[in-house]
Amino acid sequence: MAFDELRGSIAKLEAEIAGGPIVPSVTPPEIRRHLARYDFATPLPLDEVTGDVEEMLRTWQVHVTHPRYFGLFNPSVTPAAVVGDTLTAMYNPQLATWRTSPAANEIERHTLAWLAARFGLPETTAASFTSGGAEANLSAVIVALTRAFPAYGEHGLRGLPASPTLYVSGEAHHSFNKIAHMTGLGRHALRTVATDGDFKLDVTDLARRVAADRRDGLAPVMVVGTAGTTAAGMIDPLPELAAFCRSEGLWLHVDAAWGGAAVLSPRLRGHLAGIEAADSITCDAHKWLSVPMGAGMFFCRHAEAVAEAFRAETSYMPGKTAGGVVDPYTTSVQWSRRFIGLKLFMALAERGEAGYVEMIEHQARLGYVLRRALARAGWRIVNNTPLPVVCFTRDGLDPDAFLAALYRRQIAWMSQVRLGRGEPVLRACITSFRATEADVESVVSEMSAL
Numbered sequence: 001m002a003f004d005e006l007r008g009s010i011a012k013l014e015a016e017i018a019g020g021p022i023v024p025s026v027t028p029p030e031i032r033r034h035l036a037r038y039d040f041a042t043p044l045p046l047d048e049v050t051g052d053v054e055e056m057l058r059t060w061q062v063h064v065t066h067p068r069y070f071g072l073f074n075p076s077v078t079p080a081a082v083v084g085d086t087l088t089a090m091y092n093p094q095l096a097t098w099r100t101s102p103a104a105n106e107i108e109r110h111t112l113a114w115l116a117a118r119f120g121l122p123e124t125t126a127a128s129f130t131s132g133g134a135e136a137n138l139s140a141v142i143v144a145l146t147r148a149f150p151a152y153g154e155h156g157l158r159g160l161p162a163s164p165t166l167y168v169s170g171e172a173h174h175s176f177n178k179i180a181h182m183t184g185l186g187r188h189a190l191r192t193v194a195t196d197g198d199f200k201l202d203v204t205d206l207a208r209r210v211a212a213d214r215r216d217g218l219a220p221v222m223v224v225g226t227a228g229t230t231a232a233g234m235i236d237p238l239p240e241l242a243a244f245c246r247s248e249g250l251w252l253h254v255d256a257a258w259g260g261a262a263v264l265s266p267r268l269r270g271h272l273a274g275i276e277a278a279d280s281i282t283c284d285a286h287k288w289l290s291v292p293m294g295a296g297m298f299f300c301r302h303a304e305a306v307a308e309a310f311r312a313e314t315s316y317m318p319g320k321t322a323g324g325v326v327d328p329y330t331t332s333v334q335w336s337r338r339f340i341g342l343k344l345f346m347a348l349a350e351r352g353e354a355g356y357v358e359m360i361e362h363q364a365r366l367g368y369v370l371r372r373a374l375a376r377a378g379w380r381i382v383n384n385t386p387l388p389v390v391c392f393t394r395d396g397l398d399p400d401a402f403l404a405a406l407y408r409r410q411i412a413w414m415s416q417v418r419l420g421r422g423e424p425v426l427r428a429c430i431t432s433f434r435a436t437e438a439d440v441e442s443v444v445s446e447m448s449a450l
Ligand SMILES: Cc1ncc(COP(=O)(O)O)c(C=O)c1O
Pocket: 072, 073, 131, 132, 133, 134, 135, 137, 173, 175, 226, 228, 229, 230, 255, 256, 257, 258, 284, 296
């Protein structure tokens, strides 16, 4: 099937979004009043519904694919990835078992193996696409518990000799709090380790906390290092974490949901050194790899523990496929599985690795341009990372009022965040590979006038 028309529509839409507003102004009643016409009693022509839905999305959405959306890791998306997602919807392959969707399963396996090798993980690594980073982090905790405590799977936490604990920094993603809740560990099992002056996990405090918990009869299991923290894009000291986890017999999970993409860049990958020693890694294709949501990835060097954690046998599923393949419903959280990996496969195939390196390094470069321009304009930069997230402030800043004015004038979308116990500061992340130096310079100059 030729997708020329779709590609044309994508290009047209990109141009329209780039030339239009970024932030909507709308109230819930306004949208609900509009939706009241859809009582689903009378069928409507598809063209009419499509036109109306497009209009709603255009007017009532923060446009995360706008080049001046400096936001929360939601990327602009490559046309090849959109074509991939469209094909997935059209063919609707079911990836639960290999036999049902051999092509789709092998495309995912091929893509994941390529990225696992870039992370420096062994060929035997187990990997799967997930709905996003939260599911990948959940997978990591479940597999780590299963490996540490053989009784966990059958008897739950009740069957364990001691209560397990997990270690994250205060800058780690909040999904771990929910995961501690959902797995039955309880939110108190999550130990919040101090950060250093750069908002990176402090390994000395980690060692102190692990030792104290062991003395108290608890069972430390996992340390989470973040490669690209959500708030400030910081990279925890991965080599030191790896050495510590090795010496203490702890599982090292690296949450590289956003920052993991930097491993493709020869200029940036040195900053992720140590990730190759991880027991498991989260990396989201729907962040810096610029494909539509939801596309997370979970990598784990302990394939046998993954198989144990997610084992399933029922008579209603087709029998096991022989010949060195896995049936994903037995190696991951999900059962029915969408063909998540196609969009990344197609985007990589179309741009090639060099194209991706260029895209990633372009955004990293713009991060520096933004940093420099803000400093020149008198803003105080409060984080220091090679990744394109800039946190900044100035004396007397009222972030709420400032952002409201920024949105009202449609200058850009950015957010505010609190680092450590500090006052809220502004946060801008280059998330669009279509952003230009001119976009960055003009945003800073317009901001300075606010
Ligand atoms: C570091 C980090 N980990 C995990 C997540 C959760 O990922 P998702 O929203 O894809 O579930 C995020 C989301 O921004 C993140 O920044």
